[in-house]
Amino acid sequence: MRALMTSLVTILFTFNMSAAVANEEAIEAMNDYMAFQEYESGIMVPQQIDQVVFEASTFIDTRDAEQFAEATIPGAINIEWRQVLDRIDEIPETGKVILFCNTGSLSAQATFALRVAGRENVVVLQSGFIGWQQNAAYKP
Numbered sequence: 499m500r501a502l503m504t505s506l507v508t509i510l511f512t513f514n515m516s517a518a519v520a521n522e523e524a525i526e527a528m529n530d531y532m533a534f535q536e537y538e539s540g541i542m543v544p545q546q547i548d549q550v551v552f553e554a555s556t557f558i559d560t561r562d563a564e565q566f567a568e569a570t571i572p573g574a575i576n577i578e579w580r581q582v583l584d585r586i587d588e589i590p591e592t593g594k595v596i597l598f599c600n601t602g603s604l605s606a607q608a609t610f611a612l613r614v615a616g617r618e619n620v621v622v623l624q625s626g627f628i629g630w631q632q633n634a635a636y637k638p
Contacts, residue, residue: 540613542596542621544633552636555594558582558620559627560605571598571630572638579608583615591619598623598630 547555559570560579570576577585579599589595589612597605602624609622623630630637
């Protein structure tokens with residue numbers, strides 16, 4: 499019984515240390531990212547989406563499947579904001595990738611996660627789908 503308890507304590511200690519190291523690495527990665535970003539990096543406003551930008555970009559709708567089915571930016575791919583890291587292989591590594599939700603708040607979190615993960619080509623659509631509907635320079 500004592501050997502089992504010792505093994506259990508060792509496993510728990512190792513797990514806790516691994517989690518602490520992982521947390522420190524994540525915090526360090528976020529700090530490194532934030533220290534070197536320009537004020538407007540990672541952001542795009544609807545007025546910047548003219549026909550040239552629209553046709554050269556990949557749009558990722560980070561809302562749920564029901565909202566996506568109801569209406570979206572033409573040609574957008576649906577990857578819910580919580581799934582972007584799990585589905586990172588579906589997100590192009592080159593070219594402009596614009597993430598959006600209804601207002602930009604959830605897609606901003608997804609964009610931040612992807613940028614910390616090294617995807618410098620992703621931006622959040624500030625004001626989201628609602629802003630695109632109201633103010634985009636180009637809507638096909």
